[in-house]
Amino acid sequence: MITREYAVDTLRHALNNKNADFRDGQWEAIDGILHNKRLLVVQRTGWGKSMIYFLAAKFLREEKRGMTLLISPLLSLMRNQIESAKRVGIGCMTINSTNEDDWDMIGRDINAGRCDLLLVSPERLSNNDFSANILDRIGDRIGLLVVDEAHCISDWGHDFRPDYKRISKLINKLPKNMPVLATTATANNRVVDDIKDQLGQSVEIIRGDLVRKSLFLQNIYMDTEEKRLAWLVSVLKGHLLGSGIIYTLTTRDAEIVAKWLRKNNISAYAYYSNVIPCDDCDKNITERIELDPRWDSDGKNTNIIYRELLENMLLKNEIKALVATSALGMGFDKPDLCFVIHYQRPQSIVHYYQQVGRAGRGVDSAYGILLYGSTDDDAIANYFIKNAFPDEGHVRSVLNAIYEGGTETSKSKIERTLNMSSSNIEKIIKFVANEEMPPIVVDGKKYSATINFKRYAMPREKIERLNGIRYKELDAMKAYCSSKNCLMDLLCEELDSPIIEKKCNNCCNCSPISSIPTKVDPNIEMFASEFLNKTYIPIHARKKWGDINTAVIEFGPCNNGFIPLNLMMNDGMALVSYNSGPLGRLVKNGKYHDHRFDRKLINACVKMYEVWRPITRPTWVTSVPSLNDPSLVSDFSKRFASEIGLKYVDCIKKIKRTDPQKNMKNSYHQQNNIIDAFEITNPPKSDCLLIDDMVDSRWTLTIITAMLRKKGVKSVTPMALADSSNIGD
Known part of the structure; x- marks a missing residue:
């Protein structure tokens, strides 16, 4: 006993x-x-x-x-x-x-x-x-x-x-x-x-009650990315002691915030599910990854080792902060965590409490600070709610593909049949396989229909009810941000927790004298704006074909689907993230409103090119053509080529109208959508700079590169104005 x-x-x-x-x-x-x-x-x-x-x-x-x-x-x-x-x-x-x-x-x-x-x-x-x-x-x-x-x-x-x-x-x-x-x-x-x-x-x-007496809560209105970045530098250097977590809603923001803080001599690193070591990682980090017995020369397990290393560095106070998505949340236990900052407004108070509760467990005083006010906050929150459940039409398409494919249906087979992303297919399979009367059965990586297949129906009423609740929770989160009442009391009320006292005396509303300063240094804000205009985004070369059969027919043999080195492009660079910051907004305006890219984008790309300095220096420039707006990218590319002193060569022609690549949802369809859409005529054999306005899946650049190199071009380095892969993140 x-x-x-x-x-x-x-x-x-x-x-x-x-x-x-x-x-x-x-x-x-x-x-x-x-x-x-x-x-x-x-x-x-x-x-x-x-x-x-x-x-x-x-x-x-x-x-x-x-x-x-x-x-x-x-x-x-x-x-x-x-x-x-x-x-x-x-x-x-x-x-x-x-x-x-x-x-x-x-x-x-x-x-x-x-x-x-x-x-x-x-x-x-x-x-x-x-x-x-x-x-x-x-x-x-x-x-x-x-x-x-x-x-x-x-x-x-x-x-x-x-x-x-x-x-x-x-x-x-x-x-x-x-x-x-x-x-x-x-x-x-x-x-x-x-x-x-x-x-x-x-x-x-x-x-029990959920009150955290050691945690000071504060909400701060900041309507631009530049202000938030500037404020972070000021408070992390002068007001917030110890180490902490900065939560972002997207991986893109985690990377940008971490890079900005390191640029300002604050040791911070991005953390999310698929994070890889950053280009400017401390040498010590790289060495510790390579010393791990799970690491090998191919970089196997690097992602796992890196995440564990980052967690341990935060636990040991070797860094100031991790800039993390929700991948660092439930159960992460660091008793002396001194602050949690939310770079954007979370979806709900429940989300918020789960994350802000990481701070102040074993110290007398810690801060939980929420930044809000950007229009992006609403866009991201609405995206997450809208995509919480799979689309009914997509569900039916996947189920039909499994039914018609028989017992040997796999995810790759579904991808070939349907123009649907791998992650969306996985989401649908998981959703229906866990229903009370599942229409499919999952056996490892194979799927087959069950006797419930024909009578399966999406739980529409339940989904509508849940989405309605989530929008109400979003409204409650908005109200919390701007409330003048006790913040801890509001958290407890939303979580149906017993409320011990009506005034915590430990939040910006109950005790404003204890608040962290909210003023933004205009000089740092200006530097932050310049930084956002220079947050260049790598374009990594694709290494495998999306569809081996068509690739072999067009380009010849390959080894297990790998793109031959003599057909592969170099790694390249994109100027900005689409619609992000002043330059990102200029790209959007030039593409869809003015139909000509602003001179400021030329200047910015010249600066990027000087900083970037491609390993293989191009001797000529060409561009990806479009039938919808034939002069847009070529005009920009000619002006840019003139600025950097290279000749522009018009050697790529689009010979077939295709669906927009952004409508292609997986590599199989992205590759096949454009594999026979272009024609190359008399390209110079020396090193080439290939320019496009937008890059997302990289298949257009990959296919055109293979065609150029098959024609004898020595190397191809891609460049784009904007990376649009974050749209909807």
Whole structure:
């Protein structure tokens, strides 16, 4: 029998603190688990929810009642949990996408009983190999199921994940008296009710207040990117001590903000799911990546190693800030994090609380600062809401493709059949596969229709209801930004948390004297504007064909789909991100309104070219032609060529009208849309600079380059006015 006294001794040993004790509700939750209850614990970030399931897992193991299965949504969260489990003294193993080489060994350890806690993502539950080789074998040995970040179960949750729906099916397979623990910091009454529907109505709720007394909240109106960048430099150098996180809504903004801060001697790096080391990374970072035993000469696992390295650098206060998307959020535990800044307004108060709660867990004073006021805030928020659910027509198209393709249907086969992006296809498959009566079944990378296929219908009413709620949440977030009332009180009210006091005395409205200065230095703002005009964007050469068959017919043999080096373009450069900053807006105006690009864009490209200095120096210039506006790009290219002292050669002709490349959604269709659309006549054989106004998929540049080089051109370096790949991000 585990007593409270014994549990406290174990807690003190785990924390290496002889005075440690349970917070209100912690022991009650552990004791409930030991008595086979189903619990939902809703407590503020940093309260200690993970200590409940780590200690419960240890005690259940001591009582020989089986291992714990922990379902957790993020790799960064998993890494923190593994370290925490070690400190508590339990053997924790994980099966995820980053350690596939170790799965067999881990499976043997689990089957041999050498694992106290198995940590998996919800996506792993849909993997047939995992179910057959691991889950089915240990089902009768699981003593506790833990669902971390349980708001992801709920359709109403801010980070709903379709794979979490599988958890209710898993629970139905487990013994009725087996304890289940769900934990979250962000569950209002709607989310709580939804979680109970999934886990069973017998779930008991342990709920505390969400007030963070160490966290000072402040909202600041700033309507331009230039002002926000300038303000960041001032406050990070002069007012905010320690290290922190700056949250952005897009990867593009994460990169720009991080680069700007480094330019101003503030150590900050971008962090998002597919981040790669930046061009101006500290040499120490590159060396540490290459010293990692998982790295090899091909750069395998570089993305994973880099993210882990960035997390550790922040944890050790080796950098001032990570500029992160939501990829760095749930469960990232740094007790001494001193600030969280939101560069843009989040979609909802629930989103906001989840992220701002990273700060002030183990320090007396920390800041949570929200910047708002840009028109981009609305555009990005509306985009996320609009794209939260797949389009009904797209769903039906994917289902038909799977039905007609038979049992061997794969994602690549669907891409060839449908003009649809890979990510959209994945989203649709995940959405329908987790429905109550799924119209398809997923077997590894193969899909087939089920008996429910013909009668499947999109849950329109549910989607409309959810979208309506999300727009209301967006309105509540807008109201929070401009409110003159207590900000902590507003957060608690929106999250249906008990409100302890009507005035926190710890926000910009209750205690304005404690606020961080909001004034922007006009000189730094001017430098920020210049910086935005020089945020050049690399154009990376494509390395593989989108459709091998047509590529081979047009250009000859290739090795496993790789574009031969003698047909590949060099890496190039784009001047700006489309419609971003003064120059980005000039590109938009020139393309769609004036039908001629402004002289300022010529000057800016000349400066870029001087800074960039392509490795292979071009000796002549040509451009990508268009049938819709034949003179637009050629006129710009001739003027630019004259400025840098190179000759312009008109050697590319468009011979077929094509659909706009932006309407082509995957590489197969993007390549085939233009592969026979151009003709090359008598190009010079020396090094070429190939100019286009917009670059997105890079297939137009890739195909024209292959044609030029097949005609004997020594090298081709691409250049574009704007990168439009961020449109809609």
